[in-house]
Amino acid sequence: MIVTKAKPFDSILPFAEGRKNIFILGCNVCAAKMKTGGEPEILKLVGQLEEAGHPITGWVLPTAACSIRSFDHLISKNEKIKDADCILVMACGSGTSIVSSLTDIFVTGTNETVSLGGCSGFDLSERLCVFCGECNIGDFSGICPNARCPKAQMNGPCGGSKNGKCEVSRDSECVWYLIEKKMDSIHSIPKLHDIQMPKNHKV
Amino acid sequence: MSLKGTFKDKLNSSRFLVTGEVSPPKGIDFSPAIQNMKSIQGFADAINVTDNQCATLHMSSMAFARLMIENGYSDPVMQMTCRDRNRIGLQSDLLGAAALGIPNILVMSGDHPKCGDHPTAKPVYDFDSVQLLKTIQNLKNGYDFSGARLSASPDFCVGVVSNTDPNERLQLMKLEKKISFDVDFIQTQAVFDIEMFKAFLEKIQSDIPIIAGIIPIRSAQMACYMDANIPGITIPNEIHERIQASDDPISEGMKIAADLIKQLKPICRGVHMMPVGLHTYTEKILKKANVFE
Ligand code: SF4
Ligand code: SF4
Numbered sequence: 001m002i003v004t005k006a007k008p009f010d011s012i013l014p015f016a017e018g019r020k021n022i023f024i025l026g027c028n029v030c031a032a033k034m035k036t037g038g039e040p041e042i043l044k045l046v047g048q049l050e051e052a053g054h055p056i057t058g059w060v061l062p063t064a065a066c067s068i069r070s071f072d073h074l075i076s077k078n079e080k081i082k083d084a085d086c087i088l089v090m091a092c093g094s095g096t097s098i099v100s101s102l103t104d105i106f107v108t109g110t111n112e113t114v115s116l117g118g119c120s121g122f123d124l125s126e127r128l129c130v131f132c133g134e135c136n137i138g139d140f141s142g143i144c145p146n147a148r149c150p151k152a153q154m155n156g157p158c159g160g161s162k163n164g165k166c167e168v169s170r171d172s173e174c175v176w177y178l179i180e181k182k183m184d185s186i187h188s189i190p191k192l193h194d195i196q197m198p199k200n201h202k203v
Numbered sequence: 204m205s206l207k208g209t210f211k212d213k214l215n216s217s218r219f220l221v222t223g224e225v226s227p228p229k230g231i232d233f234s235p236a237i238q239n240m241k242s243i244q245g246f247a248d249a250i251n252v253t254d255n256q257c258a259t260l261h262m263s264s265m266a267f268a269r270l271m272i273e274n275g276y277s278d279p280v281m282q283m284t285c286r287d288r289n290r291i292g293l294q295s296d297l298l299g300a301a302a303l304g305i306p307n308i309l310v311m312s313g314d315h316p317k318c319g320d321h322p323t324a325k326p327v328y329d330f331d332s333v334q335l336l337k338t339i340q341n342l343k344n345g346y347d348f349s350g351a352r353l354s355a356s357p358d359f360c361v362g363v364v365s366n367t368d369p370n371e372r373l374q375l376m377k378l379e380k381k382i383s384f385d386v387d388f389i390q391t392q393a394v395f396d397i398e399m400f401k402a403f404l405e406k407i408q409s410d411i412p413i414i415a416g417i418i419p420i421r422s423a424q425m426a427c428y429m430d431a432n433i434p435g436i437t438i439p440n441e442i443h444e445r446i447q448a449s450d451d452p453i454s455e456g457m458k459i460a461a462d463l464i465k466q467l468k469p470i471c472r473g474v475h476m477m478p479v480g481l482h483t484y485t486e487k488i489l490k491k492a493n494v495f496e
Contacts, residue, residue, distance in 0.1 A: 150315050150317070150326065151285075151286075151312055151313075151315055151326065151328045151331070152328045152331070153312065153328075153331050154331055154333075154334070155331050155332075155333035155334070155377055155380050156333075156373045156374065156376050156377030156380065157371075157373050157374055157377065158312040159311075159312070159364065159365070159366050159374070159392065159434055159435055160312075160314065160315075160434045161371075161374070161434060162432075162433075162434040162435075167314070167315065167318065167434060168315045168317050168318065169317075176373055179373075180372075180373050189372070192373065192376060193376055193379070193380070195333060195337070195380055195383070196333075196334075197334065197337075198290065198329065198330050198334045198348075201329075
C-alpha cells in the first residue's frame with residue numbers, strides 16, 4: 001500500500017484559483033484506505049472548495065488511480081471530466097501521473113506520497129520497501145534494512161543503535177534489533193554474517 | 204613522546220600509542236584548529252580529523268588533513284563517513300587524499316543528517332562502512348569499484364570504529380565484517396567500564412591493534428547525559444559516585460581518565476583522546492597515567 005498524507009487545504013487552494021471547471025478524481029484502493037482519497041474525503045474536499053468559492057464540476061472514484069484503462073473510461077464514469085480545466089487527483093504521485101498521462105488538462109495531486117508501507121489491523125507501518133529493484137529481503141527473513149534503516153545499513157547496525165532504538169528517532173525501533181529478534185527466533189543469526197554488497201542503482 | 208616513523212610503523216611496534224582528535228573549523232579560519240592540533244602534536248602518534256561530526260557542517264576533513272600536513276604534522280587520520288557522498292564521490296576523495304599525502308583513513312557510517320544542523324539534507328549512504336572498506340581494499344589493489352584499473356594505487360593505513368559492548372552481538376558481527384578487509388587499527392567508543400572492555404576484547408579475539416577511546420568527564424551532569432544518551436557508552440556507578448562527590452569535577456574527571464588509561468595500558472594498544480572541546484588537559488591526563496614513562 002502506498003502511504004499518503006493529505007496536503008493542507010491551504011496548499012491546494014492556489015491550484016483552484018482562476019479555474020472554472022474543477023474536477024476531482026479519487027482512488028478507491030490505497031488512498032481510500034489511508035483516508036486521503038476515498039468517497040468521504042472527496043465529498044469533504046468538494047465542500048471545502050465550494051465554501052472557498054470554487055464550484056466543482058464533478059468527481060469520480062476509479063478503483064485505482066494508478067491503473068486506469070483510458071480517458072474514455074473516465075468519461076464513461078462521469079462525462080463532466082471532458083469540460084474540466086483542472087483535475088485534482090486524491091491519490092499518490094503515481095496515480096496523479098497516470099491521470100496526467102491520459103489528458104492535456106492541468107492535473108495536480110492533493111496528497112503527499114510518503115512511502116510504500118502497509119497495515120495489519122489498525123497498525124500502519126511506513127517505509128517497508130524503497131523499490132530498490134533487486135530484492136534480497138529473504139536474507140533478513142522479510143525485514144528490509146535497505147528500506148527501514150534510515151542509513152540503509154546492510155551489514156549490521158550502525159553505532160547509534162541504543163537499547164534497541166534507532167539513533168535517528170529514539171521513538172522508533174532500530175530495524176537491526178527487529179532483524180536480530182526474528183533471525184534469532186528461527187536460529188538464523190549466522191546467515192547475517194554474509195557480506196552484503198552495495199545495491200545496483202542501475203536497475 | 205611519539206616515536207619516529209609513521210603511524211603505520213608504530214602500529215607494527217609494541218608501543219602503547221596515543222591518538223587524538225581535532226575538528227576542522229566551521230568557516231575558513233583554520234588557525235584555532237591548528238593551534239589545537241599543535242597542543243598534542245608533540246606526543247600524538249596520529250590525529251583524527253572529524254568528517255562533519257554530528258552531521259554538522261564544517262570544513263572538509265580532507266582539506267583540513269592537508270592543512271595539518273602543511274602546518275607540520277605528518278600523520279593525520281582523515282575520517283570518512285558514508286553519509287554525504289555516493290560511491291563515485293567517496294572513491295574520488297580517497298584518490299585525492301592519497302595524492303595530497305594523507306596517510307591514514309578512518310571509515311565510519313556517520314551520524315544521520317537529521318541529528319545535525321542540516322536536517323533536511325539528503326542522506327546518501329550509497330555504501331555502508333563494510334562496503335566502503337571493501338572498496339578501499341580494491342583501490343589499494345589498483346582497481347576501482349567497477350573493476351577499472353587505476354594509474355597508480357593509494358596505500359592507506361585504514362582504521363575502523365567500534366562500540367565495545369560485548370552483548371551487542373550484531374555490532375560485533377559488523378566489526379568482524381569490517382576487519383575482514385585489511386584493517387590496520389580499531390578505535391573504540393569511549394571506555395569507562397574496564398570489565399566490559401575486557402569482555403569485548405575476549406569476544407573479538409583479533410590481532411588488529413585496538414585503541415580505546417577516552418573522554419574526560421567534566422561534570423556529574425555530563426556523565427549522566429553520556430550514560431543515558433550516547434550509544435555505546437556505559438558508565439559504572441563507581442565513576443558516577445566519584446564525580447558526584449568531588450568539589451572539583453574537572454580534576455576528578457582527569458583522574459578518572461588517567462586511572463582508566465593505566466588499566467587499559469596492559470590490555471590494549473593505545474588510547475584515543477577525544478575531549479569535548481579542546482585538548483587543554485590531554486597532556487596532563489597522559490602524564491598522570493604515566494604514559495610517557
Ligand atoms: S530489498 Fe528492500 S527495498 Fe529492495 S525491493 Fe526488497 S524490500 Fe524493497
Ligand atoms: S540505529 Fe539502527 S535503524 Fe537507526 S540508523 Fe542505526 S542501524 Fe539504522
